[in-house]
Amino acid sequence: MKELPKAYDFRGVEEKWYRYWEEKGFLKPKLDPKRPRFSVVIPPPNVTGKLHVGHALNTTLQDVIVRYKRMDGYDTLWVPGTDHAGIATQNVVEKALAKEGLSRHNLGREKFLERVWQWKEEYGGAIIEQLKRLGCSCDWSRLRFTMDEGLSRAVREVFVRLWEEGLIYRGDYIINWCPRCHTALADIEVEREPTPGHLWHIRYPLADGSGYIVVATTRPETMLGDTAVAVNPEDERYRHLIGKKIKLPLIGREIPVIADKEVDPEFGTGAVKVTPAHDFADFEIARRHGLPFVKVMDEDARMTKEAGPYAGLDRFEARQKVVEDLKAQGLLEKIEDYEVVLGKCYRCDDIVEPLLSKQWFVKMKPLATPAIAAIERGFTRLIPENWKNLYFDWMYNIRDWCISRQIWWGHRIPAWTCKDCGEITVSRNTPEACAHCGSQNIKQEEDVLDTWFSSALWPFSTLGWPEDTPELRLYYPTSLLVTSFDILFFWVARMLMMGLHFMGAVPFRDVYVHALVRDEKGQKMSKSRGNVIDPLIMIEKYGTDAFRFTLVALAAQGRDIKLAESRIEGYRHFVNKIWNAARFVLMNLDGFEKIDLTQAELPRESLWILSRLSKTVAQVRRALDEYEFDQAALTAYHFFWHEFCDWYVEMSKRFLNEGGEARKLAQNVLLEVLETSLRLLHPFMPFVTEEIWQALPHEGESIMVAPYPKPVKEFEDESVEAELERIKEAIVAIRAIRADYNIHPTADIKAIFRAEKEESLRLFEEFSPVIKQLARLSELVLQKGGERPHGAAQAVLSEAEIFVPLEGLVDIEAELKKLAKEEAKVLKELSRVKSRLENEGFLKKAPKEVIEKERVRRKELEEKLEKIHENMKRLKELT
RNA sequence: GGGCGGAUAGCUCAGCGGGAGAGCAUCGGCCUUACAAGCCGGGGGUCACAGGUUCAAAUCCUGUUCCGCCCA
Numbered sequence: 001m002k003e004l005p006k007a008y009d010f011r012g013v014e015e016k017w018y019r020y021w022e023e024k025g026f027l028k029p030k031l032d033p034k035r036p037r038f039s040v041v042i043p044p045p046n047v048t049g050k051l052h053v054g055h056a057l058n059t060t061l062q063d064v065i066v067r068y069k070r071m072d073g074y075d076t077l078w079v080p081g082t083d084h085a086g087i088a089t090q091n092v093v094e095k096a097l098a099k100e101g102l103s104r105h106n107l108g109r110e111k112f113l114e115r116v117w118q119w120k121e122e123y124g125g126a127i128i129e130q131l132k133r134l135g136c137s138c139d140w141s142r143l144r145f146t147m148d149e150g151l152s153r154a155v156r157e158v159f160v161r162l163w164e165e166g167l168i169y170r171g172d173y174i175i176n177w178c179p180r181c182h183t184a185l186a187d188i189e190v191e192r193e194p195t196p197g198h199l200w201h202i203r204y205p206l207a208d209g210s211g212y213i214v215v216a217t218t219r220p221e222t223m224l225g226d227t228a229v230a231v232n233p234e235d236e237r238y239r240h241l242i243g244k245k246i247k248l249p250l251i252g253r254e255i256p257v258i259a260d261k262e263v264d265p266e267f268g269t270g271a272v273k274v275t276p277a278h279d280f281a282d283f284e285i286a287r288r289h290g291l292p293f294v295k296v297m298d299e300d301a302r303m304t305k306e307a308g309p310y311a312g313l314d315r316f317e318a319r320q321k322v323v324e325d326l327k328a329q330g331l332l333e334k335i336e337d338y339e340v341v342l343g344k345c346y347r348c349d350d351i352v353e354p355l356l357s358k359q360w361f362v363k364m365k366p367l368a369t370p371a372i373a374a375i376e377r378g379f380t381r382l383i384p385e386n387w388k389n390l391y392f393d394w395m396y397n398i399r400d401w402c403i404s405r406q407i408w409w410g411h412r413i414p415a416w417t418c419k420d421c422g423e424i425t426v427s428r429n430t431p432e433a434c435a436h437c438g439s440q441n442i443k444q445e446e447d448v449l450d451t452w453f454s455s456a457l458w459p460f461s462t463l464g465w466p467e468d469t470p471e472l473r474l475y476y477p478t479s480l481l482v483t484s485f486d487i488l489f490f491w492v493a494r495m496l497m498m499g500l501h502f503m504g505a506v507p508f509r510d511v512y513v514h515a516l517v518r519d520e521k522g523q524k525m526s527k528s529r530g531n532v533i534d535p536l537i538m539i540e541k542y543g544t545d546a547f548r549f550t551l552v553a554l555a556a557q558g559r560d561i562k563l564a565e566s567r568i569e570g571y572r573h574f575v576n577k578i579w580n581a582a583r584f585v586l587m588n589l590d591g592f593e594k595i596d597l598t599q600a601e602l603p604r605e606s607l608w609i610l611s612r613l614s615k616t617v618a619q620v621r622r623a624l625d626e627y628e629f630d631q632a633a634l635t636a637y638h639f640f641w642h643e644f645c646d647w648y649v650e651m652s653k654r655f656l657n658e659g660g661e662a663r664k665l666a667q668n669v670l671l672e673v674l675e676t677s678l679r680l681l682h683p684f685m686p687f688v689t690e691e692i693w694q695a696l697p698h699e700g701e702s703i704m705v706a707p708y709p710k711p712v713k714e715f716e717d718e719s720v721e722a723e724l725e726r727i728k729e730a731i732v733a734i735r736a737i738r739a740d741y742n743i744h745p746t747a748d749i750k751a752i753f754r755a756e757k758e759e760s761l762r763l764f765e766e767f768s769p770v771i772k773q774l775a776r777l778s779e780l781v782l783q784k785g786g787e788r789p790h791g792a793a794q795a796v797l798s799e800a801e802i803f804v805p806l807e808g809l810v811d812i813e814a815e816l817k818k819l820a821k822e823e824a825k826v827l828k829e830l831s832r833v834k835s836r837l838e839n840e841g842f843l844k845k846a847p848k849e850v851i852e853k854e855r856v857r858r859k860e861l862e863e864k865l866e867k868i869h870e871n872m873k874r875l876k877e878l879t
Numbered sequence: 880g881g882g883c884g885g886a887u888a889g890c891u892c893a894g895c896g897g898g899a900g901a902g903c904a905u906c907g908g909c910c911u912u913a914c915a916a917g918c919c920g921g922g923g924g925u926c927a928c929a930g931g932u933u934c935a936a937a938u939c940c941u942g943u944u945c946c947g948c949c950c951a
Contacts (some may be wrong), residue, residue, distance in 0.1 A: 637901095813880080
């Protein structure tokens with residue numbers, strides 16, 4: 001038998017097995033229509049990305065399930081890939097160019113894109129290598145990238161079809177504009193942040209000179225673009241002014257006072273300025289009332305010539321100047337402190353401006369309706385379920401999706417505008433001429449599509465759509481999507497909409513939504529806070545298995561994960577524990593001969609551990625099936641360490657020393673439990689389990705393709721489990737006496753078990769070898785009733801009393817104290833049980849089993865109490 | 880303002896109708912030939928607060944306080 005080194009060193013081991021799995025093709029699906037299938041697509045990380053702890057959690061959870069299913073006989077496919085991350089990647093490359101003193105505008109579109117591709121080839125693969133370090137079992141031969149040729153074709157196909165169906169349109173709308181990234185953003189790409197600001201109260205004089213109306217605004221510079229003042233039609237204060245004209249200060253334009261029910265009379269003065277080109281609500285008001293749109297700020301957030309004397313000023317300078325000028329003209333009534341909610345770009349954090357511009361949109365209502373139904377009817381399950389509410393809330397209030405981005409890196413919109421007739425031609429292939437007038441004077445749209453547009457197609461585009469591929473037929477819909485809640489709407493909802501629309505079926509059966517990983521104080525990890533835990537550093541330090549196990553053990557549903565490095569360190573100890581248990585088994589495997597354990601005549605101790613093993617297997621499987629990752633991990637952990645190692649391994653030493661048949665049986669049981677546990681743990685800790693498994697007698701090429709353990713009902717035995725609980729209780733009681741009296745662990749002692757009942761004594765007699773072994777007794781005396789020994793330390797169990805004679809050493813005061821403490825505990829419990837059993841309602845309404853359980857408990861407690869009292873009495877007589 | 884989640888041992892968290900648990904930390908004793916990254920034993924909690932439902936509440940309901948997140 002192979003002997004293992006004394007401590008587990010993961011270095012070298014992880015790379016070795018990962019290479020082996022890849023070379024052997026274990027990561028690949030079988031494309032076997034006869035087997036049940038399990039498929040997953042990875043949430044594609046940004047190609048610019050670096051593995052952070054969120055990726056690590058997400059990937060580990062997927063791998064746990066994927067490995068479980070693969071071992072459990074499913075034909076398993078896990079598609080990996082990356083996302084081109086338009087804005088983020090463009091920003092990164094632009095930054096690099098800036099260091100060379102270049103900008104994308106110097107280079108021009110074509111050259112710039114070449115540079116991005118170059119950058120992608122050079123650095124884009126980093127995160128893929130990092131995912132491998134985590135041990136994730138994706139099929140790397142199917143690595144996809146959202147800008148790949150195949151995926152780009154899918155994007156075009158979708159765009160063209162949606163256009164043809166009238167679900168894509170182009171128009172002048174108000175959108176979120178990032179002046180720094182120089183592009184439109186979707187609503188959800190804007191992060192809102194409450195910021196201290198002001199509310200300026202400005203006097204707007206009536207054109208007829210009969211007075212003024214005061215409007216309140218948080219953005220005074222936009223007044224230059226006002227085309228009305230609006231009040232609520234119910235508002236008595238302003239009713240007489242409706243229809244009158246205002247002479248807009250600083251600009252002199254005449255604008256009307258209008259009534260609109262959306263105006264909140266409680267806000268400010270109840271009269272609001274309407275700036276249709278620079279405010280979402282005002283845009284809607286203007287559309288309802290047919291007001292003109294005056295754009296006073298451009299794409300750089302500078303004032304346009306419409307802003308008259310303010311033209312050319314930056315938005316913040318303009319604000320200052322406008323306020324000064326109003327003050328100078330005596331039109332500024334007051335300035336209040338006011339908290340404003342600023343929209344910020346989720347990529348660069350610059351303040352987003354609502355801006356009127358020409359953009360492309362997808363109509364959402366027709367796509368959202370089936371996607372709502374899919375969740376309502378359970379075609380796709382959200383786990384945990386409470387995300388459903390948020391999902392429905394979002395989906396019912398969905399607004400059209402602005403999909404055009406004014407950047408270069410991305411899928412260029414396949415639309416060509418004719419310079420002659422002005423019509424748009426949308427086409428799968430680059431057209432020669434305008435589809436409307438035949439003119440060749442056509443020009444392709446400059447804008448690219450939102451990155452999420454291509455991600456929305458991910459579950460079918462990666463499987464080959466629009467081609468009709470075997471993969472698509474076999475693995476769509478996918479089985480599971482694991483993702484973080486923050487992209488539920490960005491991504492998951494859109495995949496549902498696109499999947500339903502183009503495939504006619506939901507893209508995934510289950511969506512497991514995991515939490516955010518925070519630091520140990522519950523704060524979001526961020527570079528600026530300096531509290532980031534780098535997964536790669538953790539892997540270097542503690543090994544992948546320990547790191548993965550920690551994440552899984554902390555992944556309780558519906559709760560954020562607070563990760564502390566000490567937890568990882570703690571679970572590294574578990575890895576080492578497994579290693580050493582394996583070492584022990586291997587050291588004792590000489591002359592090993594396999595036997596059929598279900599046919600063997602085994603000692604009760606061995607029946608016990610096999611029963612516990614079977615139940616543990618069932619519990620772990622159930623937890624995994626329910627995506628209760630923490631329960632799965634902790635159940636396996638507890639069994640392996642605190643049942644197998646702490647008890648059975650110790651018990652087995654006796655059998656091993658005995659030699660002969662006893663040794664042979666013990667070898668088989670040890671190996672069975674160890675090997676099964678390794679398979680049980682493999683999805684959580686792929687590397688150490690493989691390393692050990694390969695060193696054990698085994699069948700097959702790798703643990704990752706060995707069958708996942710199944711419960712063995714023949715091994716489950718309640719009575720054996722109950723017996724062992726009593727035996728363990730007795731052993732612990734004797735060990736406690738040792739500790740109390742500072743008796744050296746190796747010093748031999750004698751114990752007397754006194755019980756009234758024959759059957760109790762029989763139990764202790766049957767198990768006396770193991771009690772003697774684990775409590776280190778030189779002698780175990782069984783005494784039926786009779787006088788209690790003098791000069792002994794003692795412990796009271798429910799059906800026996802244990803005495804350890806300590807001639808002259810017994811501290812009577814200490815013994816009394818111990819008993820008094822025990823007495824208090826028993827009394828408290830007994831009074832609770834008694835009052836319950838005296839309660840008529842309880843006896844009438846509680847289930848029979850519960851009542852019976854309480855009765856048994858009462859009896860046990862009473863017996864125990866009696867023994868405590870007798871022992872106390874006796875001890876007192878001695879003083 | 881609306882919605883969701885949380886408050887359980889010093890810390891991090893399970894448990895979510897019938898005997899308060901785990902890991903870490905802590906205290907005491909042990910290098911007992913698998914493991915000191917270990918073993919054995921111990922201490923530590925009016926389960927946020929106030930009501931209610933129930934035979935029975937940490938667990939279900941209502942309200943309050945505090946904390947976090949999302950949306951407006």
